Amino acid sequence: MTTTDPAAPDIVESPSIVPLPTIRAARQRAANGRFIRSVSSSPNESADTEGLPPDRFLDREVSWLQFNERVLQLAADPAVPLLERARYLAIFASNLDEFFMVRVAGLMRRIATGIATRSASGLEPREVLDEISVGAHDLSAQHAALYANQVAPLLAGEGITIAGWDDLTEEEQSQLGEMFRSTVYPVLTPLAVDPAHPFPYISGLSLNLAVLLIHPQTGREHFARVKVPPLLPRFIRIDSGPDHLYRDRFVLLEQLIAAHLDQLFPGMEVHETFTFRVTRNEDLEVEEDDAENLLTALERELTRRRFGPPVRLEVVEDMDDHVLDLLTRELRVSPSEVYRLPAPLDLTALTTIADLDRTELAFPGFVPKTHPDLAPVERSAPSDILGAMREKDILLHHPYDSFSTSVQAFIEQAAADPAVLAIKQTLYRTSGDSPIIDALIEAAAAGKQVLAVVEIKARFDEENNISWARKLEHAGVHVVYGMVGLKTHAKLALAVREEPGGLRRYSHVGTGNYNPKTARIYEDLGLLTCDETIGEDLSRLFNQLSGMAPRTKFKRLLVAPRSVRSGLVELVEAEAAKGPDGQIRMKVNSIVDEALIDALYRASGAGCRVDLWVRGICAVRPGVPGLSENVRVRSTLGRFLEHSRVFAFGKGSSPQVYLGSADMMHRNLDRRVEALVPVTERAHVKTLAKLLDRVMSEDVASWHLDGDGQWTRQHLDDDGQPLADLQSQLIDSYGRRRRPGRRR
Missing domain, CATH: 3.30.1840.10 (Polyphosphate kinase middle domain)
Incomplete structure (x- = not known):
């Protein structure tokens, strides 16, 4: 499509984004009584499935298409700044490219080799492929129409034009x-x-x-x-x-x-x-x-x-x-x-x-703030990250809390500190010009023991990771590639420092990659701590990754593939035993693991409240009578990519809370090294509990999932006024924080 650039273009209204035909078809099959079918058991499926219907899981591939449909709905929203609508169109296209390169390609390969099996949702492989084809064709058409009929004309009205060759003057064509x-x-x-x-x-x-x-x-x-x-x-x-x-x-x-x-x-x-x-x-x-x-x-x-x-x-x-x-x-x-x-x-x-410099057409400017506990007392003095960690644990929430003045500064200061003897870190996705890579190289040059557990199989970052892994090796860093058969996805950093009282461990456990660039647009959580037990667990885990220690046990961490699934199921079952007095809240990117979902269904049946905050794929059917009446599922999308994972169990002021890198998917729980760390400080627990509760509020814009697998956007109140945007609220609230004891 080409557009001219008239002063006041006519905008052709395209139809609103409508639910995927695949979902409508699935709902029709359910109504006709043909949706329920026997599902072959999965090695990850719960053994205790008595009384649970075979059609209790939504299809993961269709659910992913629905996630990308939500991105498209943001691109269609006239309340979103125009350049950001263009960005959402680009994100939608990039997401769909990766979906075909990986998920569709993998399914086609398994069908061709005869190893594909019926999905947990009950669909045969060919049926899943047909559902994907119908849904992807429909969404692709909506995506193209939205650009041609709405976004491109609006851009032209703002003087941003993609002109056709015949629209150019002779002089322009000549140039x-x-x-x-x-x-x-x-x-x-x-x-x-x-x-x-x-x-x-x-x-x-x-x-x-x-x-x-x-x-x-x-x-x-x-x-x-x-x-x-x-x-x-x-x-x-x-x-x-x-x-x-x-x-x-x-x-x-x-x-x-x-x-x-x-x-x-x-x-x-x-x-x-x-x-x-x-x-x-x-x-x-x-x-x-x-x-x-x-x-x-x-x-x-x-x-x-x-x-x-x-x-x-x-x-x-x-x-x-x-x-x-x-x-x-x-x-x-x-x-x-x-x-x-x-x-x-x-x-x-x-x-x-x-990315054009047209601020009036983009989201308001945002600059991450230094966490109050890490801010220097005097403006001209550098922050003492290690000293702050010795005082207390520090809960970080990126991008609201600056990554460069917290996690990056932690690694840099540890590298420069003569008393630090060793630094160990996992690296999944980062950039070759990252200050963190430079800090590790400087630490190795200073004679420190530096270990980098590099995941060179991080999808679509493999070539970059190979390049800077070799750079680290040449600088004297001990580089290992994790464990055979497992991707190392955990986000961990450990510095060991010699102090008057003996060696002290300084730890960081996070939900996001050690990448300063993506940390500005990914929402993630992290914990900086000197807790000795957590430090001891990290030492053991790093030894397992770099050496031979298959029987390693951990005191505080939940570590996949051994204990994340079983540990979370155990916590779910403990809440289920409380009946209506129990509460389970989770924030994840995706949830498809059958064993965990079945445990959540059983908890719901016991009267326990289950709230799930899921950005992407969700195989849970919420609100189904006799199965999940007490389960609610919400999703939020916005200017930042919701990426953190949080798990909270219990009501009141002292729930058990974990954060970490693992999504509730088979690959994370069975084929990756993941780590969840408990959050114990009362103020941090309260902060995370409030965050999990906030998205479930009827005053906050979100998407709601129903038992038929249909997502509905709730972003206007009964009077047609916009509901609160969660990320905008957080930008405002974090921007007003002050260090305890400081005058305003």
Whole structure:
């Protein structure tokens, strides 16, 4: 789609975001009595399932599509600032890309190899794939229509225009033509298809031009493919002169290339041009037990990833049928895997628009604050993080509490402190230019014992992680890659310091990655503590990760894959025994584990209140008579990605509370090293309990899940006024905090 840039564009209203057809179909099957079917038992399923119906779990893949639908609803909300609506469109597109590369690709691979089994929701693998196809097609169409009919015209009304080539003046076309010849043309590689030139390999997520050429002498039609260079800017700014100082006009790179194809194919007539995009299976399979060196094995697998089979083909809606036939035949995709969409394809590029310096069209500015307990007494003095930790435990809530002046400063000060003898840390996702990486290197250079447990199999960060893992190794850091067969997902840091009374351990246990960049947009929790028992547990866990200690036991931590599931189920059952006096509250990204869900159902049946705050996938059916009358499920999305995990058990002023890295999914509980730490200080427990209660309030905007699997957005009160936004409330409340004892 191309847009002109009139002063006052007509905005075509697209239909509101509607529930997915997959969900409506599931509800219809339930009404017809065909939804309940026998479900084969899972190794993770609770043994105590007597009296629980077989259709008690929602499908995880459909639930994920519903999560992305909620992102799309934010993009459709006129109350959301315009540039943020563009950002949500980009997030939706990026989410869907990853869903196809991993979840859909994995399901297709299991079906092809004959190892796929019926899901816990009762659906056969082919049924799940059909549900995904219907839902993804519907959402993709809504996504494209929302951009074309609402967001793009509104952007144009604000002077932010993606212009078509024919909308440009001759002077603008001439300027861009010079830019094409000097910058774009040299990196293009036209690939013809004929008996001497086989159909080219189409890399995953690349944007491509399918070009129909006609030989002027023979009149024969020829096909060629031109890849849009991914390293060049997708949005090319148009220099409109001083008269348009406050306007942002762009032309898409693929349009610039299409307008100059005659220079790539001199002597041929360019008949038609269409854009297309392929999504491939990019999930990794590394047989660790057979790999002599995990790093080398992963590097080989990353090379093979580029050649994974296609799982989705996106084409512009006006693509010629015989061109589409050629693509589907050569790429070996089925009709259900083809997505016809209006141009432009690949709206992940809208992050460029969302990042424009137009503050009036974005969320209000936000700067994280230093936690009051970590703020220096004198403004000119540096904070003493280790000294603050010796005084008391410190509960951090990012991004409201600055990551750089808390967790990052903790690692940096430990690295610089001559009395610190050792630093041990897990690293799942970070950046090669991270100050934390630099601090670990400096610590090793100073002679400290430094251990980095690097998870090089962190999905889609593998290449980056390999790069900076080698950088750490070359600097003298002891780098290990965790335990065979398990991903190390726990967020842990430990510094051992020599003090007059002996060695003291300084610990950090968190819910988010040690990444200063994502810490500004991810909502996470962390605990800084000198608790000796927790420090001892961390020492044991690090020894298990770096050495051979399969029988390690922990006093305070719950550690997967051994004790997170069993420990949480035990806590759930203890609350269930209290009946109506019991209360269970959880905040997670996803919950699909059957054993835990069954325990929650039993607790509900005993009269215990169960409140679940779930950002993404949820297999729980809340509010079902005879199953989950006392279960409520809420979801919140906003400017920050809700990422923390909290588990609270009990009413009153002293519930048992844990925080940590684990979601309630099979992979986290069975195939990852995860850690949950108890929060014991009364003030911290109260803070977390208040946070968990707040999202359940009828005064706070959220999505509510019902027993049929339908999410309903509740963001307006009975008078049509907006309900409170949780993250905005937290920005305000954290911004007003003062250090105890300080004058205002």
